[in-house]
Amino acid sequence: MNEKHSLKSRRKHILSPAKRPPLATLALLLSLGLFMVSLNSCAEPASGNHDYSLSENYAGRRNYTEMSALLDSIAQTPFIDLQVAGLSPEGRNIYLLHIHHGTPDPQRFRILLYGQQHGNEPAGKEAILELAARISRNPDYLPRDTELFLIPQLNPDGAERDQRRNALDADLNRDHRRLSQTETRILHESARRIMPQLAVDCHEFNRSSSDYRDKGWNEWPLIMMDCANNPNFPLPLYEAAVRRIHSVQRFMQDQNINFTRYFVGSVPPLGEQRYSTLENDDGRNSLGGLGSLSFIIESGVLRDAEDPDADLSDRVNAYLAVFHALLHDRSSRSHEMQIIRDARSLSDLPFIHTNYFWGNKGGRISEFKVIDSGTGKTLTLKTPLFMKDRIVKGSVPAPRAWWTAPEHAELYSQLLKRHAIPFTITDRDTLLSVRSTVLTDYQSDFDPIYNRYEDRQITSPGPASEIVFPAGSLRVPARTALPWRSALIMEPQLMFGIYEYPEFRSLVSDNGIMPVFREE
Numbered sequence: 001m002n003e004k005h006s007l008k009s010r011r012k013h014i015l016s017p018a019k020r021p022p023l024a025t026l027a028l029l030l031s032l033g034l035f036m037v038s039l040n041s042c043a044e045p046a047s048g049n050h051d052y053s054l055s056e057n058y059a060g061r062r063n064y065t066e067m068s069a070l071l072d073s074i075a076q077t078p079f080i081d082l083q084v085a086g087l088s089p090e091g092r093n094i095y096l097l098h099i100h101h102g103t104p105d106p107q108r109f110r111i112l113l114y115g116q117q118h119g120n121e122p123a124g125k126e127a128i129l130e131l132a133a134r135i136s137r138n139p140d141y142l143p144r145d146t147e148l149f150l151i152p153q154l155n156p157d158g159a160e161r162d163q164r165r166n167a168l169d170a171d172l173n174r175d176h177r178r179l180s181q182t183e184t185r186i187l188h189e190s191a192r193r194i195m196p197q198l199a200v201d202c203h204e205f206n207r208s209s210s211d212y213r214d215k216g217w218n219e220w221p222l223i224m225m226d227c228a229n230n231p232n233f234p235l236p237l238y239e240a241a242v243r244r245i246h247s248v249q250r251f252m253q254d255q256n257i258n259f260t261r262y263f264v265g266s267v268p269p270l271g272e273q274r275y276s277t278l279e280n281d282d283g284r285n286s287l288g289g290l291g292s293l294s295f296i297i298e299s300g301v302l303r304d305a306e307d308p309d310a311d312l313s314d315r316v317n318a319y320l321a322v323f324h325a326l327l328h329d330r331s332s333r334s335h336e337m338q339i340i341r342d343a344r345s346l347s348d349l350p351f352i353h354t355n356y357f358w359g360n361k362g363g364r365i366s367e368f369k370v371i372d373s374g375t376g377k378t379l380t381l382k383t384p385l386f387m388k389d390r391i392v393k394g395s396v397p398a399p400r401a402w403w404t405a406p407e408h409a410e411l412y413s414q415l416l417k418r419h420a421i422p423f424t425i426t427d428r429d430t431l432l433s434v435r436s437t438v439l440t441d442y443q444s445d446f447d448p449i450y451n452r453y454e455d456r457q458i459t460s461p462g463p464a465s466e467i468v469f470p471a472g473s474l475r476v477p478a479r480t481a482l483p484w485r486s487a488l489i490m491e492p493q494l495m496f497g498i499y500e501y502p503e504f505r506s507l508v509s510d511n512g513i514m515p516v517f518r519e520e
Helices: 023-041 063-072 123-137 158-163 182-194 235-254 281-287 312-328 333-345 406-419 481-491
Strands: 080-087 095-098 109-115 144-149 198-206 217-219 223-227 259-261 291-303 352-357 364-372 379-385 389-397 401-404 429-444 458-469 474-477 517-519
Touching: 063 080, 063 095, 063 123, 063 158, 080 123, 080 182, 095 123, 095 182, 109 123, 109 182, 109 312, 123 144, 123 198, 123 291, 123 312, 144 182, 182 281, 182 406, 198 281, 198 312, 223 235, 223 281, 223 312, 235 291, 235 312, 235 333, 281 291, 291 312, 312 401, 401 406, 406 474, 406 481, 474 481
Parallel strands: 109 144, 109 198, 198 291, 223 259
Antiparallel strands: 080 095, 095 144, 217 364, 223 291, 352 389, 364 379, 401 474, 401 517, 429 458, 429 517
């Protein structure tokens, strides 16, 4: 992130004594100047003073070579730095743009946008490129109190194949707990360096899935957005992120763009819908673990259309509208920055929530919009099955630390290093009072009752006992910065955790004792 330019020298114009205004006039001018500075520092309305729409000469989806050429051209702008954050498994560059006014300043509001984790979802990448090109032509489009970091394409190998997964057949957006893939490690390493206040993961969803087509409908939203929501994160972060979504929604309504909070599920009114998963194995929740306002955006593609890219410009335009709202609605920015500072200063997590799901408190009736695919008209349905409330079903007190024996230390230390989570390897035998955890059941099937993912870990606490941990044992302290990050990796009583991976599940003993012990 080297500074590419120096400030131009400015001449100082000194008034001669005969032309100096009286002191009263100077005081008035000074007060007016301060007033104008205060006006300039006030939040712009979400509509801003700029047009966000896609340029008329937009030529459609860019391949890797075309994207690289465009980024090289954009990087000729003095205040835009282009870096290679890393290489994909097939050796393609994963680019990172840093856009800023003047010298980079850690006090500015840092926004990270990253796209195309899934290679067949190009709209977010295209919108990020368009945003960068727009700022290169009009630097004032980027607010002065903002630094922008852009990773347009996290999965260049999958994009070249127009496939969801990467070259190693991994779904990157299901790899944020394990970090087994080069691309996800690059994203996390970059995010930890940047420590954004706001992060956005850009995706696409199918508006014309077969279950909707069978009803003669398409999904109503052109674009959707949701936030980091794991119940272990500080509540003020979640509340601030939801307020951001509502702010974007108001702007999108003014623009007549079909927008809603992101949901998944079956067809209403009898199918169940819910907001984004509460688990931390995607980009949205994993980067939310950094104490950021972290979001996912999904634009809607008609995948059964003869040419799914026929309306790509509409999807890119919708993305640019959301980006515009995020950049230019700064009305709550100082409050958000304080919430983020407070979250990042925490070191204690009194309880770890281990079992949670979406529910509908009180059985409220929600309105749900769909589009009649024959007439194009919007239909409004009513359903009691839209699950909008986070329900915490199980929690445990946070331990002092988690321990595992020397024979398991290497496997756990590799995972902790990928996440930059602190741990120690002991140099002497240590006698401790610890509690074991028993894996009573492992459920690999989808749960149709609670609409939960597969790979659930059903556990029960074992008795407390004194155990000698030999030299070479691994210890992970529970009291640390961003304490939920270590809890969501190490806590054995989580319903969803690292034991979905065979290499960790194989460490469970024949009697069900799990390899991590809680120092209480």
